[in-house]
Amino acid sequence: MLHPIVRKLAAFGPLGADEEAVLAGLGTGAQRVEGRQDLLAEGAAPESAVLIVEGVACRYRHRPSGARQITGYLLPGDLCDPDLVHLGRMNHSVGTIGPCRVARVPHEVLSDLTARHAGIARALRLAKLAEEETTREWMMNVGCRSAIERVAHLLCELHERLGTVGWATRSGYDFPLTQQDIADTAGLSNVHVNRVLRQLRLMRLVEVGGRRVDILDLAGLRRVAEFQDGYLRPAAE
Known part of the structure; x- marks a missing residue:
């Protein structure tokens, strides 16, 4: 199987x-990081981008009260963040959801790589545009969609993204999400997420539990979510 970053780009x-071959080589020396560990901390000045080889991480911020908002998920093949060197210091944190294998890629390596390989430079730029489109879609989720639509949309998006890199099948995917993670993503309470997941299960659309998402009716889940995957591939046309 091709390396996840190759499949993604x-x-x-x-x-x-x-x-x-060059992209696959970026994962050389990847190391295991346990779940719920920071890879990049808010306020830090990163010297390297982080490549997720296996597992799932997320971008997040904490309020002074301790409340957390997850602002993005990083899946196998995602490179976080090739442009951070231009920002000086991180304004958010990046942490693992479950155990991961990650590789640190120095910014000078990325700069040389994109200078020598136009195809990689273009793909990385389009991947960044897709990430920006995804952020806008998440704003729609929190601002306009009902609770069940928000959760269904998140589950559809993760299924689509993981499928692209070979980590999901039509029937579902392994994913170490807790109800609290979903709540912190969708702007809901833990109790509300529990009710939504129960409703989706009763509708025979999806079952979430035991570090697994089992999709019972993909077409039905996508209808509930009003899910259209074009924003994940802005260069598809």
């Missing part, structure tokens, strides 16, 4: 064999 356009 190839979705934005063709890559040459040499470009695929």
Whole structure:
């Protein structure tokens, strides 16, 4: 199977064999990090981007009260964050959800790579645009959609993204999400998320539990979510 970053970036356009080999090499030396550990801390000045090779991480911020908002998920093949060197210091944190394998990629390595490989540079730019589109879609989620639509949309998005890199099948995917993680993503309470997941299960659309998302009716789940995946691939046309 191709390396996750190769599978992800190839979705934005063709890559040459040499470009695929270079990308796969970025994962060399990946190390295991346990769940619920910070990879990048708010206020830090990162010297390297983080490549998720296995597992799931998230971007998040805490309020002074301790309340957390998850603002994005990083899946296998995601590179976080090739442009942070231009920002000086992090204004959010990045932490693992479950156990991960991650590789640190120095910014000078990325700069050299994009300078020598136009296909990779283009794919990374399009991947960044997709991330920006995803942020706007999440704003729609919290601002306009009902609780059941928010949760269904999140589960559909994760299914689509994981499928692109070979980590999901039509029937579902492994994912170490807790109800609190979903609540912190969708702007809901833990109790409300529990009710929504129960409703989705009673509708025979999806079952979530035991670090697994089992999709019972993908078409039905997408209808409830009003899910359209075009925002994940802005260069598809």
